[in-house]
Structure formats: C-alpha cells, structure tokens
Amino acid sequence: MNIINAIILLLICSLIGVIKSSQIKNRQTQLNEILIMTQRINTYIKSEQIKTHDIINKLAKDESFSKLDFLKRCQSDFTYSKQFDALWRESVKNTKAKLNLAENEIKTLEMLGGIIGNGDATTQLKGLEMVEKLLQESLVDAKENVKTKGKLYRSLGVLCGIAIAIVVI
C-alpha cells in the first residue's frame, strides 16, 4: 500500500514540476507571438493603413496567434460605439487566466490597445516601437527562464517526489 502511495506522490510532484516548467515555456511562446503580432500591426499601419477592425480580423484569423485568445474576443465584441482601447483592455482582462505573463507584461499588452488606431500613423508607430522594445526585453528574460528555471522545476518536481516517496515508504 505504501509503495502505491509513494508512486502516486512521485507522479504528482513530477507533474507539478512539468506544469511549472511548461508555464515558463508558454510565457516565452506567448511573448514571442505578441511581439510578432506587434510587428505585424506596425506593418499594417505603416504600409497599408488598414483600419483597426480589419487589423483585428486578420490577426484573429491568423493561426500564428492561436495562443492569444483575447484577439478573438476583441474581434467578436468590436463595435464603432465602444472605444477600442477599453474593448482591448477588457478582452485581455477576460482572457488573462490563459496568459502566462507577468503583471508588467500584461500592462504592456494593455498599453498596446491604447496605441492602435489612436492618433496619426507616426504617433502610433512610435508607440508600437516602444511596446516592441519592452516585449523584446521580456522575451530575453523569458528565454533565460526557460533555459534555467524550466529544467530546474522539472528536476525539482521529480526530486521532491522521490524524497517524499522515500519518507512514505
């Protein structure tokens, strides 16, 4: 009986370690997607002057941004009468649970909604450049975390599991 309990505890601890590690990996993937999305928005505004609604439609349909659920929310709730920055903020807030981002990264993402469509193209492009810089900094940090903490959490999970299992046995 003790052996079965020990195995279960070992599996649970290992699983927690894997989940923690995948959250770190997800953060990197999501930040990468948000960065590419920001660059895409930059191009749409700079060279094509596409309207905000069409930008959101394009992004929401793009498989490359499948992890960014707020885009689909933003697309479905878009109306002329509602201010876009408020809609964007709401969409991010409502899908926040699925984002493995730090608080400051969520704020950067919310800030992006206040830039799109607001002011002339030059002003928007400057704002987008600033967001890109912030995201790039976060991405460097996220990549470092994947390398170091990702493995650490997995190993810790297994080791803790083994330790608890020995105690139980």
Place this chain on the structure above:
Amino acid sequence: MREITRYFTEELYELFEKIPHEMTDKIKEIRLRANMPIVLYMGDKSLILHKNGQVDKNIHSGYIISKNDLKDLLSSFCQHSMHSYQNEIKHGFITIEGGHRVGLCGTCIVEDKKIIGVKDISSMNIRIAREINGISKEIFNKIFANGLQSVLIIGAPTSGKTTLIKDIARKLSSGENGEIVKVAIIDERSEIAATHNGIAKNDVGVSADIYNLYPKDIAMNIALRSGSPQVFICDEIGNEDDVDLILQSINTGVHIIATAHGQDLEQIKKRNHLNKLLQNNIFSKIVVLGESNAQIKQIIEI
C-alpha cells in the same frame, strides 16, 4: 439616423432614440460643440436637444457635450482607425458610411505652411445625407428632355445640391431617361455614391464609374484617359485646378453636371474661376436652387 447614432456612445445613442421620429426625419445637421448644448438644424431653424429628447429653442437646459465626448466621437467616426483618416482630418472633414459628412473644427498643426494635422477638436458638424429617388424629375423634364447638356447647379449650403446630383447620376446611369449613359462620378468626399469598402452604398445606377476620394483634377484626367465617360458628375467645383480640367474635358465632348456654392448667378460671377467657366460657355444651363429640398428657383439659359 441610426447610420449615424450607431457611432455614438450609449448615452448619446439613447438620447437620440428619445427624439420623436417625426422630428428625426427633419434633422439636417447635428452640431456638437465642446461644453455646449447639442444643436439640431432642422429645415431652416436651429433647435436645442434636451436630456429628455425634447427639442426647442431654450438654450439653458440642453444636453451638454464634453470635450471628451468629441474625442470619443471622432475616434468612433474614424472606426477607431485615425491613421486611415489622416488626410480627411487634415482637410477638415470625414465621410462616414452612408455618405454623411462630419465637419471638424479644432486647432490646426502647420509645418512649412502645410497642414499636417488637427488636434483638440472643439466642434463637429454632422451633415445628414439623404437619398431621395425622383428628386431630379423636374430637372429631367425641363433640361434633359432633349438630350444631355452641361449644367451648373448653384445653391446655398443645405439647399440639396448633393441630393440632386446623386439622383441625376442614378437616373442617367440606370437609363431612366431613355439611354443608359456612361457616368463618371468624381466623388471627392464620398458623398455622392457613399462608397464603403469599394461598394457604392447609394444607388448610382449600372453605368457609373466612381472615383472615390480622388482629387477632382486627377480623377477627371484618369476618367478622360481610360473611362470614356459621357457625363462627369462632380460636387462643389470652385478652385483653379477644377476649372482648368473642366475646360479641357468639355473640348473632348464630355458633358458636365456640377454644383457650386452660391445664392445666385451674380455671386458665382464674382468668383473668378467659376466666372471663367461661364465666359467659356461651358454650361448651357444654370439651375439656381431654393433654400432647401433641392427646389428649383430658377433655370438660366446661357
């Protein structure tokens, strides 16, 4: 009206919903000024809109528009895409779906004597475009009964000039007057055809080429080279480039139906460029409109 109010904030939308329907039909302009009550221009009088949806002359209890309301409205009218409307904003107006024109007033940003932007919007004037099929019947009976002619329609603002040429374009292009006529609509402000995403929202018949948002001179040039139009339809001619191009095109045999601001022929003659057109006998008829509803006050043979 809902074509316009759908851009409004919930509060403003609900306020306009309270206005009795028989009154909304009469609204020609909605005038919004920062920290001032909403003024509705109906027919020939300006009235104040109150919080309960009532409309009267009492200026003390009207619904006050804030500067923030104007900012939000501008963003909504631009479909939250200010970058797509920079050029229009610089020229002081944007045209929304349905061909309704929103005039903008604010602080101009000038660089090297050129307007590069407008900030701090302080007032807006929303002109409600209406499509009235058949409004040009009288003109067709009196002028086009014996074939196409070049016509200048003059009238004061809100006299119905644009409504009238919309209907003229539709009738000519759909062959209601006999033959289907190849029409080139020079729609510098998207008010004639109300083009949205490449589709004309107003009925302009089956044979109209729409040069949407093109400057008049460029559009006329392109149309002459590649569109082989029989008639040019253009709104609000008046500057030197317009006049020069009209003079060129008339020599190619294309007829022109155009409008110009003015109360009467004397006012038009005082404007050098327009007078040049009259002196060159470009138009065979001049139609002077009354104050509203595209009523014909006078037809002058040239």
